[in-house]
Amino acid sequence: MRPRTDAVIDVVGLCKRFGSFRALDGLDLRVAPGEVAGFLGPNGAGKSTTIRVLLGLYRHDGGHARVFGADPLSDAVDIHRRLAYVPGDVNLWPQLTGGECIDLLLSLRGVRVESGSRKTELIDRFELDPTKKASTYSKGNRQKVALIAALCADAELLILDEPTSGLDPLMTRQFMNCVRERAAAGSAVLMSSHILAEVEELCETVTIIRAGRTVQSGSLADLRHLRRSRVTATVAGDLGDLSIVDGVHDLDVQDGVVVFTVDDAALGAVTRALAGLDVSALSVEPPSLEELFLHAYSDDPVFADQALSDDGTRP
Numbered sequence: 001m002r003p004r005t006d007a008v009i010d011v012v013g014l015c016k017r018f019g020s021f022r023a024l025d026g027l028d029l030r031v032a033p034g035e036v037a038g039f040l041g042p043n044g045a046g047k048s049t050t051i052r053v054l055l056g057l058y059r060h061d062g063g064h065a066r067v068f069g070a071d072p073l074s075d076a077v078d079i080h081r082r083l084a085y086v087p088g089d090v091n092l093w094p095q096l097t098g099g100e101c102i103d104l105l106l107s108l109r110g111v112r113v114e115s116g117s118r119k120t121e122l123i124d125r126f127e128l129d130p131t132k133k134a135s136t137y138s139k140g141n142r143q144k145v146a147l148i149a150a151l152c153a154d155a156e157l158l159i160l161d162e163p164t165s166g167l168d169p170l171m172t173r174q175f176m177n178c179v180r181e182r183a184a185a186g187s188a189v190l191m192s193s194h195i196l197a198e199v200e201e202l203c204e205t206v207t208i209i210r211a212g213r214t215v216q217s218g219s220l221a222d223l224r225h226l227r228r229s230r231v232t233a234t235v236a237g238d239l240g241d242l243s244i245v246d247g248v249h250d251l252d253v254q255d256g257v258v259v260f261t262v263d264d265a266a267l268g269a270v271t272r273a274l275a276g277l278d279v280s281a282l283s284v285e286p287p288s289l290e291e292l293f294l295h296a297y298s299d300d301p302v303f304a305d306q307a308l309s310d311d312g313t314r315p
Contacts, residue, residue, distance in 0.1 A: 008188035015062035025212035038203035084150035088162030092134035099130030105149035139166035200289040227287035228261035234281040
């Protein structure tokens with residue numbers, strides 16, 4: 001992967017060592033203007049290390065890392081004027097109110113808050129009481145303060161590390177709407193999350209990392225071509241030649257319901273085969289992001305054991 005000047009985040013072959021441990025081992029990552037990019041991997045995969053390199057908190061040992069075309073370490077001040085960062089565990093000044101914390105965070109960026117401003121709008125949307133002391137806030141309310149401050153700033157880049165931690169489903173939905181608005185306005189968004197359903201709904205592209213390396217990267221549509229779709233059909237009578245169609249896998253029939261997976265290239269042949277059967281119900285589901293994620297780690301025995309459900313079967 002070659003460096004690109006049109007990407008807001010452009011990381012190629014990034015390496016970072018802590019002693020003999022390689023936290024990042026040739027990682028590639030790109031985020032374009034107006035793009036919401038998901039950044040996935042289990043604990044210890046290198047997500048937080050990557051983010052700290054991008055924020056100029058760590059010096060990388062090899063590879064190429066650019067934010068707005070500049071070096072994250074030597075040009076950190078200029079870069080930070082153009083980005084907003086929200087961690088997954090927010091600490092605030094306990095004696096300040098929520099509103100004062102937002103004002104302080106914005107003042108550090110040189111943003112003046114006017115009455116009737118976007119700050120007021122976002123406080124209403126996130127249902128935050130800005131008059132309460134930060135020391136009385138729950139984890140979710142502390143998260144709201146950081147999100148409001150980040151979204152108020154009109155930053156060209158949002159770096160969000162587990163941003164919905166502590167938020168209830170309603171506030172998570174509000175967060176998603178706000179992120180879409182920022183992306184529509186041209187901001188680039190890099191979002192690290194363990195909640196695959198959120199990433200699948202919100203992000204246009206996904207980068208999955210493992211042991212400090214990128215194992216899969218691209219749009220969700222592109223990545224889904226790497227896996228098979230699942231077909232479920234209720235069929236009366238004989239299945240005919242369905243079982244011998246090239247591209248059909250894992251065929252299972254129980255009480256008139258047939259379930260199988262199919263390669264994308266074989267969907268036409270499967271459709272023709274089903275057309276000749278007595279089908280009363282049919283569904284075709286593309287692979288979920290969770291399936292793509294598990295597939296990326298399928299040959300890792302440690303991760304595979306962790307991915308087993310309580311009854312010992314795979315999800």
